[in-house]
Amino acid sequence: MTQFKIDETFRDDYTFRNSDGAILRFPFPFEQDDYMYSFNVELHRKGGPTGAYENYFDIDEHYVSECRERALVLLQDPSRCLVLDHMESAEWDTLELIMECLASDYPEHFELHRDPDSWRWINRPLEIEHSFIFGDRSTLPCSPFEYITRQAQGDFLLQDHRNNNLYIDGGMVTSQADWSLEFDVGMSFIEWHAPVPLAHEMGVFESAVNYLMQMEYGIPVRRLNWTMTVNPRLDTSQENYPVWGPDRRTITRQNIGSKLHLRVELQAAWRLPRSNAILFSVRGYLASLDDISRVPKWARRLHRVIKNLHPEIADYKGISGYRDLVTEHMAQFDDGAPTSPGTQPDTKTLI
Amino acid sequence: MIFQSELDLKVARIDVLNETLKRFHLVSAGGEFLPPAPPGSHLTFLLNPRDGEVIKNSYSVVSPTLIRDHYEIVVRKAADSRGGSKFFHEDVKEGNLLKAKAPRSNFSVHSLARKSILIAGGIGITPIISLLDEIKRRRCKVELHVICGQSDRLALEALLADEALAGPNFYEGRNNCSIGKILAGQPLGTHLYICGPFNLMRHVQEVAHELGYPSSNVHIESFGATIGNAFNVKVEGLNKEISVGESESLLETLEREGIEAPFSCRGGACGQCVVRVVEGEVDHRDFFLSDEQRAAGNCMTPCVSRASGRALTIAIK
Amino acid sequence: MDAMISRPRYDRLSLGLGRTHLLIIQGSELPLGCLASSVTLDDFDEIWKVVSCSSVLPEPGSAEKQFRSANHLTIALCHRLSSETMGLRVYVVGEESFVWDINAQCRRFGLGNDEIHVFAPYHGARRVRCAHCRAYTTNCQNTIVTCDGCGATLLVRDHFSRFWNAYQGFQIDSEEPGVVPESVAFRS
Ligand code: FES
Numbered sequence: 001m002t003q004f005k006i007d008e009t010f011r012d013d014y015t016f017r018n019s020d021g022a023i024l025r026f027p028f029p030f031e032q033d034d035y036m037y038s039f040n041v042e043l044h045r046k047g048g049p050t051g052a053y054e055n056y057f058d059i060d061e062h063y064v065s066e067c068r069e070r071a072l073v074l075l076q077d078p079s080r081c082l083v084l085d086h087m088e089s090a091e092w093d094t095l096e097l098i099m100e101c102l103a104s105d106y107p108e109h110f111e112l113h114r115d116p117d118s119w120r121w122i123n124r125p126l127e128i129e130h131s132f133i134f135g136d137r138s139t140l141p142c143s144p145f146e147y148i149t150r151q152a153q154g155d156f157l158l159q160d161h162r163n164n165n166l167y168i169d170g171g172m173v174t175s176q177a178d179w180s181l182e183f184d185v186g187m188s189f190i191e192w193h194a195p196v197p198l199a200h201e202m203g204v205f206e207s208a209v210n211y212l213m214q215m216e217y218g219i220p221v222r223r224l225n226w227t228m229t230v231n232p233r234l235d236t237s238q239e240n241y242p243v244w245g246p247d248r249r250t251i252t253r254q255n256i257g258s259k260l261h262l263r264v265e266l267q268a269a270w271r272l273p274r275s276n277a278i279l280f281s282v283r284g285y286l287a288s289l290d291d292i293s294r295v296p297k298w299a300r301r302l303h304r305v306i307k308n309l310h311p312e313i314a315d316y317k318g319i320s321g322y323r324d325l326v327t328e329h330m331a332q333f334d335d336g337a338p339t340s341p342g343t344q345p346d347t348k349t350l351i
Numbered sequence: 352m353i354f355q356s357e358l359d360l361k362v363a364r365i366d367v368l369n370e371t372l373k374r375f376h377l378v379s380a381g382g383e384f385l386p387p388a389p390p391g392s393h394l395t396f397l398l399n400p401r402d403g404e405v406i407k408n409s410y411s412v413v414s415p416t417l418i419r420d421h422y423e424i425v426v427r428k429a430a431d432s433r434g435g436s437k438f439f440h441e442d443v444k445e446g447n448l449l450k451a452k453a454p455r456s457n458f459s460v461h462s463l464a465r466k467s468i469l470i471a472g473g474i475g476i477t478p479i480i481s482l483l484d485e486i487k488r489r490r491c492k493v494e495l496h497v498i499c500g501q502s503d504r505l506a507l508e509a510l511l512a513d514e515a516l517a518g519p520n521f522y523e524g525r526n527n528c529s530i531g532k533i534l535a536g537q538p539l540g541t542h543l544y545i546c547g548p549f550n551l552m553r554h555v556q557e558v559a560h561e562l563g564y565p566s567s568n569v570h571i572e573s574f575g576a577t578i579g580n581a582f583n584v585k586v587e588g589l590n591k592e593i594s595v596g597e598s599e600s601l602l603e604t605l606e607r608e609g610i611e612a613p614f615s616c617r618g619g620a621c622g623q624c625v626v627r628v629v630e631g632e633v634d635h636r637d638f639f640l641s642d643e644q645r646a647a648g649n650c651m652t653p654c655v656s657r658a659s660g661r662a663l664t665i666a667i668k
Numbered sequence: 669m670d671a672m673i674s675r676p677r678y679d680r681l682s683l684g685l686g687r688t689h690l691l692i693i694q695g696s697e698l699p700l701g702c703l704a705s706s707v708t709l710d711d712f713d714e715i716w717k718v719v720s721c722s723s724v725l726p727e728p729g730s731a732e733k734q735f736r737s738a739n740h741l742t743i744a745l746c747h748r749l750s751s752e753t754m755g756l757r758v759y760v761v762g763e764e765s766f767v768w769d770i771n772a773q774c775r776r777f778g779l780g781n782d783e784i785h786v787f788a789p790y791h792g793a794r795r796v797r798c799a800h801c802r803a804y805t806t807n808c809q810n811t812i813v814t815c816d817g818c819g820a821t822l823l824v825r826d827h828f829s830r831f832w833n834a835y836q837g838f839q840i841d842s843e844e845p846g847v848v849p850e851s852v853a854f855r856s
């Protein structure tokens with residue numbers, strides 16, 4: 001049973017820390033010693049190289065604190081949760097999916113009771129107990145999508161599937177890597193990804209749309225994405241770039257190990273049954289360079305990936321300013337030994 | 352649960368609607384909740400009418416999409432039944448167990464429709480019923496037009512009884528129904544959903560096109576949708592010829608035959624499953640192979656691609 | 669800066685299938701090069717123009733109507749769309765922010781991708797939405813602008829939203845105050 005750290009912060013004094021267990025279950029993103037965009041999808045089934053893959057929607061020790069951080073972001077900027085009117089059916093689909101998965105994967109923390117006309121939802125870690133009528137939004141304190149995504153870790157996006165295309169017509173986005181849901185709402189999938197360099201020429205997004213549109217419900221898929229973040233800050237939104245942007249200049253040789261974090265998104269895509277929309281769950285994980293260096297294989301590999309990274313990708317991910325410092329810092333953990341294929345840590349204990 | 356691909360169902364109740372129509376109430380054999388049935392969805396049953404024989408038949412789910420504790424299907428006894436509907440009508444009894452794949456839909460409700468017009472021909476009403484349920488949940492304006500034979504009218508009206516819909520329009524026979532009249536003068540943002548015999552669907556499409564409906568506003572459900580053609584495959588190095596059915600992929604067939612084949616996305620995107628093609632033409636349906644690779648014709652993704660002819664020879668790495 | 673895929677590209681207008689074809693022009697004349705070679709003005713059933721003159725009246729029943737301003741035309745258009753029936757096609761020619769405004773109105777009344785076509789022959793000046801304070805700064809001619817709302821120095825990206833009818837601007841010197849790249853004029 002997960003022990004929750006209930007008072008971590010992701011801003012100001014940044015008290016977020018990973019336990020040893022959390023480091024070992026981190027979804028390290030690099031399969032090989034170099035990195036390029038690829039359409040690296042696989043079925044989202046239970047089980048994978050680390051503990052982060054054990055359940056459909058992963059709940060870990062940071063759950064309570066992350067939900068509190070989300071609530072704080074929404075207080076400051078309610079438009080981080082934005083769903084266009086025609087997506088209500090997808091909202092209920094999302095609520096049903098997440099409640100059902102959480103209740104069956106973590107019965108010690110969540111319960112869902114479905115009587116013919118009323119549902120009862122119990123969320124112990126957040127101390128919530130609520131009865132409502134499925135399909136009747138007046139029986140919930142907020143919209144069904146907002147209600148359930150306030151109680152889940154990671155960001156969520158709703159893609160409407162119509163006219164043989166996908167449109168980003170809703171989302172709960174409080175921990176994104178430098179983009180703005182509010183600006184991008186309503187865009188087609190390709191327009192939404194317009195700012196990403198290189199990948200368009202490679203046809204990555206055309207393939208992605210076509211692939212996603214033929215997805216069937218009940219068969220979710222996943223992929224990983226990554227970037228780096230200064231401080232364990234979840235809200236690195238474009239909206240607040242003037243607030244966190246200056247942090248990028250604070251990395252020094254002395255503080256890099258504890259201050260700079262590898263940030264991984266485990267992105268899963270789910271076809272929703274009644275709306276036929278597609279839900280993206282973007283579950284973010286943070287690990288400091290110090291955390292990473294406690295797993296020898298990951299430390300070696302991270303050094304090699306950053307050293308050889310394509311400059312345009314480094315720019316887009318915002319790491320050009322301190323890239324050399326990362327390479328220099330990680331070099332001490334790279335003895336040149338070969339690394340095994342795959343992302344699993346190859347160890348049960350940390351050094 | 353939502354993530355089941357094969358279901359064990361128990362027949363809880365059978366209603367006789369008329370001489371040729373029966374409604375079956377199906378519950379999960381284990382008593383748990385069933386996956387949601389999307390609007391317009393069908394269940395594909397794997398039936399065993401006689402030992403050693405397996406036939407696949409698809410029937411629409413007519414129960415509302417919010418219901419998770421049972422499905423209802425309506426089966427018409429076809430005069431020339433190859434076994435499926437005959438089996439349901441003559442052999443299936445209350446308490447029997449049936450195997451089916453999780454419900455799938457070829458229809459979906461357009462989220463921006465401001466009005467929906469549903470047109471059903473005969474038993475084509477069945478996928479329309481759950482579609483209507485979803486459209487009403489969205490509080491979208493809707494009209495329903497049903498064209499049927501005189502003998503079915505009462506039964507079909509009874510099917511719609513639960514739907515509390517202001518005046519479904521019934522027409523006895525095609526000649527009594529003018530599609531042009533239904534479609535003309537409809538407000539902007541009108542979407543059409545049609546299910547019925549091929550000729551009816553084609554006719555509605557043509558009339559809609561002439562009146563200036565964009566094709567993205569016209570949604571048709573072809574009954575008994577299959578994935579593609581059936582074909583035979585020889586696997587090099589194995590002394591075996593396997594046959595891929597109309598409603599399965601080559602990858603599924605390999606798995607069914609116990610032949611080990613790699614895969615990851617199962618949707619033609621990742622390239623994990625690529626096999627070598629030794630002989631035969633391929634109908635490429637993936638998003639992975641380059642144009643050059645397709646032109647060279649010596650590899651394919653068995654998770655989605657098929658033979659364009661009747662036979663293929665492949666080699667698995 | 670390479671053009672981003674979200675930045676609209678405009679194809680010359682050609683007539684699709686439809687019952688009634690309505691052409692809307694911001695201006696009294698159609699600029700050259702807006703129509704595909706197979707199309708002439710006679711192919712449209714109705715032409716509505718914004719002529720910027722306070723005394724014109726849209727003549728009822730006539731195939732060509734004149735309007736005093738973009739707003740004047742938009743009011744009439746919304747009224748018309750509320751009772752229109754399937755088969756209408758709308759074509760719009762004008763400045764980028766005009767054509768996307770009309771596009772948004774049409775979509776509100778249910779027109780879809782195939783029922784409305786826009787063409788912006790000159791789209792040099794941009795309407796910019798600040799990612800931080802969400803204010804609009806209009807008529808931006810250069811890649812660097814000062815936000816009308818919060819005063820930040822914004823870099824105007826090529827990233828365009830049809831929903832907001834605006835390009836995106838973000839504070840370019842967030843990381844290092846005062847470090848701003850050279851401002852470049854937009855090409856039309
Ligand atoms: S399994 Fe991914 S392409 Fe076939």
